[in-house]
Amino acid sequence: MTINRYLSRRTMLSTGAAALGVAALPRLAVADYTEQPDIAGGVLKGKVMLSGAPPKPEEILISKDHGHCGEGAIVPDPVRVTADGYLADAVVALKDISQGKPWSDPGTVPKIVQARCKFEPYVQVARKGAELTILNEDPLLHNIHAYELIGRARRTMFNIAQPQAGQVDKHVLKMRRGDVIEIDCDAHNWMSAWIYTADHPYVGVADSKGEVSIDRIPPGSYELTAWHPVFGETAGDVAVKAGETSEFSVQFKV
Amino acid sequence: MxxxxxxxxxxxxxxxxxxxxxxxxxxxxxxxxxxxxxxxxxxxxxxxxxxxxxxxxxxxxxxxxxxxxxxxxxxxxxxxxxxxxxxxxxxxxxxxxxxxxxxxxxxxxxxxxxxxxxxxxxxxxxxxxAFIEDPGKPISVPPRPAHADLALGAQVYDRLQCASCHGADGMGDGPSSLTLKDDQKRRIWATDFTDGRYKGGAAPDEVYTRIFTGLDGSPMPAYGSKATPDELWALTEYVLSFGATSTDKISGDTE
CATH class of the missing domain: 1.10.760 (Cytochrome Bc1 Complex; Chain D, domain 2)
Known part of the structure; x- marks a missing residue:
């Protein structure tokens, strides 16, 4: 049931554009989300797994600023998987959910820090349209270069220089059609981070044990997607019952 | 065709x-x-x-x-x-x-x-x-100072670490120039200022604007909030000075 959404979106983009011209390409539909402060709902508790041997990681040599960035090589997009196959850093999200718990729950205010020539965190989630806070802790030039992924294209969202430590910028995460933001630093090409944006707060990042939990979900049946920076997206179905914890597992296949 | x-x-x-x-x-x-x-x-x-x-x-x-x-x-x-x-x-x-x-x-x-x-x-x-329905609001470019403060420009070039890509001598050969990619992950080069040619033209207002807003789609980031207008003008003059082969070019009369 692995779905390569990027491929299907690309196919839609290219055939759509060829057949209909640009006028037919859909604009971002701003999804309405209604907050229900009192909702108790049910809980989804899941495990993300990787089957098959992880691919050989791509390494990039640290080529400059060794005093702050260190020596040797770095894997920009690490596959963090436990010995028994549990995969970290995957984003699990429910699809097509238009009402439920408030977004104000902790952990949904996006912030990214550049420290020792790495982005922290590597993967996070954010509300579409939220304001991202960007902080440089290193006494050297970083540029935070954010791209919206649309099909196979990368669309620059912004590119801001932070040449000194302590500098803070803020930028609204205005998405056109995509969900995923890739963040690079052109000055240090091994730096990589990802932000998964959603219309609703039923979204979470798998921890180092591959575990993810989403609470206060309105009862019902949902499609659930899981996305990972290296493995793309997969999907499945889940059911949520009021006052209960339902378990699920997601498997990425190599 | x-x-x-x-x-x-x-x-x-x-x-x-x-x-x-x-x-x-x-x-x-x-x-x-x-x-x-x-x-x-x-x-x-x-x-x-x-x-x-x-x-x-x-x-x-x-x-x-x-x-x-x-x-x-x-x-x-x-x-x-x-x-x-x-x-x-x-x-x-x-x-x-x-x-x-x-x-x-x-x-x-x-x-x-x-x-x-x-x-x-x-x-x-x-x-x-491009689905442009809401054109952006232009930045304001203050009038070009009568005097080009190249010493200040050199300081700002250093502080903003322009040399990281464009090189200490403006030749586009800084340490990060080796690894630059554009938005489609294709190889791209940092501009060599000594040619006196710039993507947006060599008019001083244009060069000021490029530094301020960056060049989206390329690795060049926006520096507008990281220096004062006076500093940005000094930097603009300093960048232009790399490509100047005559006083005409320094004064911007190249267009």
Missing amino acids: RKIEALFAVAAGLATVSAVDGANAQQPGADPALLEHGKEIYRRECVACHGVEGDGAGPGAYILSQRPRNLQLGVFKLRSTPSGENPTDQDLFEAITRGVEGAAGAMMPSFASLPERDRWALVAVVKDF
Whole structure:
């Protein structure tokens, strides 16, 4: 049931554009989300797994600023998987959910820090349209270069220089059609981070044990997607019952 | 070329159909006749590089040192607006008029020879491809100081670490220049200032604007909030001084 959404979106983009011209390409539909402060709902508790041997990681040599960035090589997009196959850093999200718990729950205010020539965190989630806070802790030039992924294209969202430590910028995460933001630093090409944006707060990042939990979900049946920076997206179905914890597992296949 | 033109005709035909059912009715103030006129000009002048669909994948795209813009993405290097904002109509008009040249070779030719109405018609086509409904708000460029403070400019060049990509001598050979990629992950070079050629032109106001807003789609970030206007002007003069072979160039009388 692995779905390569990027491929299907690309196919839609290219055939759509060829057949209909640009006028037919859909604009971002701003999804309405209604907050229900009192909702108790049910809980989804899941495990993300990787089957098959992880691919050989791509390494990039640290080529400059060794005093702050260190020596040797770095894997920009690490596959963090436990010995028994549990995969970290995957984003699990429910699809097509238009009402439920408030977004104000902790952990949904996006912030990214550049420290020792790495982005922290590597993967996070954010509300579409939220304001991202960007902080440089290193006494050297970083540029935070954010791209919206649309099909196979990368669309620059912004590119801001932070040449000194302590500098803070803020930028609204205005998405056109995509969900995923890739963040690079052109000055240090091994730096990589990802932000998964959603219309609703039923979204979470798998921890180092591959575990993810989403609470206060309105009862019902949902499609659930899981996305990972290296493995793309997969999907499945889940059911949520009021006052209960339902378990699920997601498997990425190599 | 016959096949391309036929494809374009199909695309244009169906676009008209969807305009009828309202899908294209979001551009207030857009002049449909101008857009249709622009599509004719586009088919004649632009498809070879930017492609029938405006995706930057025309048959001639591969020979260019930097690939043509994928207009559908709506990301433009030459803007008077902050990073991430849409360009103004004037920005697009000027880029079409001036073309894009640079240290890596001439990329987009100047279309100044086209009648002005044709160039505005092309602006309408680009905005249509790029879904630009809300042009950005231009930054304000303060008047160029009478005196070029090159000593301050050198300090700012150092503080903002321009040399990281453009090199201490402005030759585009800084340590990070080796690893630069554009938004489509293709190799791109930091501009060598000693050529005195800049993608947005060598007019001082333009160079100031490029430093302020960055060149979206390239690795060049926006520095507008990281220095005062006086410092940015000094930096602009310092950058221009790398390419100056005469006092005329320093005073900006090159256009």
